[in-house]
Amino acid sequence: MDDKKFSYTESEGEAPPTEVIPRAKRRRFSASYKLRILEEADAATASGEVGALLRREGLYSSHLTQWCRQREQGTLLGSTQIGKELLAKVEENRKLRQEISKTRSELKKAKVIIEVQKQISMLIGESSEVEDEKIGSR
Numbered sequence: 540m541d542d543k544k545f546s547y548t549e550s551e552g553e554a555p556p557t558e559v560i561p562r563a564k565r566r567r568f569s570a571s572y573k574l575r576i577l578e579e580a581d582a583a584t585a586s587g588e589v590g591a592l593l594r595r596e597g598l599y600s601s602h603l604t605q606w607c608r609q610r611e612q613g614t615l616l617g618s619t620q621i622g623k624e625l626l627a628k629v630e631e632n633r634k635l636r637q638e639i640s641k642t643r644s645e646l647k648k649a650k651v652i653i654e655v656q657k658q659i660s661m662l663i664g665e666s667s668e669v670e671d672e673k674i675g676s677r
Contacts, residue, residue: 568602570615573606573609573610573615574610574615576592576596576598576602576603576606577603577606577607577610579592580592580603589603613626613629614626
């Protein structure tokens with residue numbers, strides 16, 4: 540083996556062979572892409588369709604597992620700005636629905652109370668008329 544071929548000496552003035560290995564970049568998937576893949580996986584009925592989908596898209600089964608979990612928890616869209624805004628609106632809607640439900644319940648109670656007050660008023664009015672008649676007949 541020729542040592543000069545693989546060794547670098549300053550006197551030769553040649554630079555050593557270098558190979559730059561690119562760093563792997565983390566892949567980012569949009570929420571719409573995740574939803575599309577999950578829909579395709581959910582629609583798969585035949586044996587091996589999900590595996591073929593994963594191979595075609597270059598994904599791992601752990602991606603599907605994680606995305607399914609996120610979809611169930613409602614956080615799938617939370618990784619994007621649009622998703623964060625959507626989650627904020629969903630949360631606000633949930634709070635407003637609770638408030639509406641509480642208000643409706645209070646309204647029903649108020650209607651019952653008003654109805655009872657009307658009936659009591661009518662009874663008191665009738666009883667005072669009866670008493671007036673008794674007093675007048677004496």
